[in-house]
Structure formats: structure tokens, C-alpha cells
Amino acid sequence: MVSFDLYPSTLLVTVLTVLLFKKIIEVVGKKNIQDLTWRSYCQVAGKLGHSKLSEISNKSSEARKVNLQRKAVSAQDEYAKWTKLNRQHDKLLAEIDQLNQGLASEKAGVVKYLGLLISVLTTLPIWFFRLWFRKAVLFHLPPGYLPYPIERLFGLPFVVLGGVGLTVWMFSVNSVLTSLEFLIKFPFETPVEKPSPVDKSKVEEVKHQN
């Protein structure tokens, strides 16, 4: 049988880290992370010599340059120049679009693997710890310190009476993190207006006609 054991303190910190990580991902949003990763993947891979990606980045920087030029030109005074820049811009955009379409499958792959990685890093360890260390005692309470039913509760599901197990630890870490998130986010939220009492004289009574 494979044996895998950790000191209670290590276990405690590890679980805390994993839950914190999970919380951060939850707050930032999986989609944002995927988008960000795809963008940085594009940049890095483009520099490393991914031909399509470097082409796209070249083209889009060129398009940006052309757009700036076009904006600097007065359309009415230098119509020919402006239109030529317009044509160039449209052409570049069309080319970029086509290249991007070609990359769609690659993007889907990257996004999929990243999603999988995130799930593996967050969900899997928690379930593993829950299962593997279901009997591990993280803390001991002084005997008879709490009433029996509460001690029993702290020991859920499989911990000896008088000990505190992973389930309770995860629960408390999660609630602390949620409270922290709330405390940090709270000042930035748009305030809700205080409801004022309705002026009775301005309310018209709706008569039901039956």
C-alpha cells in the first residue's frame, strides 16, 4: 500500500494555500485568466518564432501605424491619400482576420488545456486531501472543553472525538476567505441609494374594475 503522510502543520498550510489559490481564480475569473494567457502566449510564441503569430503581430502593428497616419490626414483635403491609407488599412484588417481564423483551433486548444490545468490544480488536491486525510487530526481540543455534540460535529466525518479534521478546517478557511473578499471588495462597490419613504399624496390609487 502506498503511504503518503504529512505533518498536520504542513497539511494545514497546504490546504490553506490551495483554497487561497482557488479563491483568487474565482475572484479574477477563469475566462479572464484564459484570455490573458492566450494573449501572453501569442506574444511569447510570436517572439519565439511562431510564424503565424509573429505575422499577426507585425500586421496589427502595421495596421495601427496606418490608422494613426490616416487619422493625421484630413479626409477632405487629401482625399486620395486618405483613401489609399483606408484601402491599406482594410486590407491589413482582412488579412489579420484571416490569420486569426486560422489560429482559432490553436486558441481553443490552449484555452482547453489551461482550463483543465486550473481544475486539476484547484479541485483535485482538495478532494485528494479530503479522501486521503479523512482521519488526520489537525488540532486537539482539551478533553471535555466543548459539549459532546459540538465535539462530534468538529470531528466530522471520521476524526476521533476531541480532534478537528480537514472538513472543518476547509470550511472555516473558506468562510474567512469569503469574508476577506467581501471586506476588500466592499469599499469599491457602487453604493445603493437609501430608499426614501413614498409620498402618499403622489401615489394614485389603481381601481380594479371587475
Place this chain on the structure above:
Amino acid sequence: MDFELEPTLESIINQDTLKWVFVGGKGGVGKTTTSSSVAVQLALKYPQDQFLLISTDPAHNLSDAFCQKFNKNATPVEGLPNLSCMEIDPEAAMSDLQQQAAQYNNDPNDPLKSMMSDLTGSIPGIDEALSFMEVLKHIKNQKENAESPDSNTISYKTIIFDTAPTGHTLRFLQLPATLEKLLGKFQDLSGKLGPMMSMLGAGQQQDVFGKLNELQKNVSEVNEQFTNADLTTFVCVCISEFLSLYETERMIQELMSYNMDVNSIVVNQLLFAEDDENCKRCQSRWKMQKKYLDQMSELYEDYHLVKMPLLGTEIRGVENLKRFSKYLLTPYDPKADGHLVYDIEEQ
């Protein structure tokens, strides 16, 4: 490369193989006048052949241009018997088609009843394709009708289209590939579901697919013709102002994306006010027009840029059109031809 294309529509008039000429541009730039002029010149150049001028603009003005009432049947122009005109409202043709379908299929519980309209609503361009096919069918019918009573076959050498300002009638040209794919799917579907549908009592509706197949065949046929520069050309009409030029540029790009041949631009309503000392406004406006003309000749150096003057009155009636349209072939010279401006008789 230092050769300039002549600033006339001569190449179009002389091109013997042309079957379709489209005239398009934004509203108010003189599309109808230009298309009538092109038609008149073609009819004058080839008196032995028949020509047909069609307006697909719901706001019909061919009748006004020729001072003669036209309808959806080809009617010869008085004073120019080898040119016929007709005014078709594609939308009306379309609703006719739908009405026909509704009459044909009067089972209220038929799930396929609304299929045709749903289909036409769901794919951009198919609407235009259908209405354009109706127009073409109508032209074909004209030919057949004309054949039987007179017993001399009327076949039009060239058909000139005065398109609606939106020019969207041609949007379907970008779609043959999409349609092909779609109809391929439908064919599969009808093959697979056919027996089931006939069990459901929808046997006669099988020909919805038949109709669509027919449509696809027609569209690709027409597409082939329209993208062939020997058979079809497009004449853009604009005025020498920023927005008009901008729209023209957009239109040319769009047409090029459909692989249509565009090689002529008619710049209308020019003032040629160099020697007009009395009219300051004309002079300054002509200065502005010249500014855009210069820009255009730089931009469209491989196009025929035809410059047409703004006249004193509206150009109406065959005789006036003949006079005006002459300058589509020989460049207008304000010094020598200045009398044209006031020559037009009011009708």
C-alpha cells in the same frame, strides 16, 4: 506606365460582347440620367439590335426621364424604337412569389409552410437573390411574350440596369459559396427525411427543396455571367463631393470583392465655371469640385473617369437625352460645348 485611359464610356459602347450594364451610385447623383444616356447611346450605335433599360429602384423615375409612362412590361421608347424600358419593383416581385407559395399551399397545419419565408429571412443575400431571380424571370417572360405575337424573335443585345441607390441587389453575388453549402445540406436532408415527410403528408412540399436547388443553379449561372468582364460591367456614378466619393469608393471595393468588373466612373454635375466671372459661388464651388477631381484622377488612374456637366434644367425626354449622352463618348469641352447647358428644352 504612362498611358491614360480615355475619359469616356466609349469602351463600353464599343464592347460588342456586353450583355449586362449596371449603373449604380448613391441617390441624387444622376444614376437614372446616366443609365438612360448609356442606353440611348447604345441604341443609337446599334440600330439593328434591341436594348432594354430596367429600373429596379422602387422610386421609379425612368418614366420621368423619358417623359413616357412605363410599367413592368417592356415598352419601346417613343422616338427610339430599339430601346425598351421597364420598371420593376423587386420587393413587389418578391411578395408576389410568397403569395403564390401561400396560395399553392393552403394547409394551415403544414410545418413547412413558413419555411420559405423563414429561409429568406435567415440568410443575408438570399432575399436579394430571390428577388433578382424574379426580375430575370420577368425579363425572360417578356422575351417569350414578345416572340409569339410578332413572330420575330426579340432578344436584347444588352440589358442596362438602373439599380436602386443601395445597390444591395447585387449583394447576393457574394453568396454563391454559402448557398451552395446550404443547399448541399438541404439535399442531404431531403434525401434522408424525404420518406418521413411524405408520411407526414408533406409530400408536395418536397419541391421547396426543388425550388431551392433551382435557385442555386440560377444563382451560380448568373454569378458566372456577372463576374465575366466580357459580359458584364458596372458604371459608378458620383458627384465631386467628399461623401459621394467615399460611398463610391466603398461600392467599388464591394463590387471588387464580388469579382465584378468596374472600370468606369461618371462624375456628374460638374460646373466648369472657369470663365464664369459673374457667378462667384459657381467659381468657388467649381474650385472645390476640381480639388476632388484631382484626387480622383490620382486614385482611379486605371478607370475611365467621365466628367459630365451640370445643366440648367433637368434632362428629360429622348431628344435631350440624346444631346446630353453625346458627351459620354466625346469629352465635354466647356468652351466649345458650353451651349449645352442652356440647350435643353424644358418639357
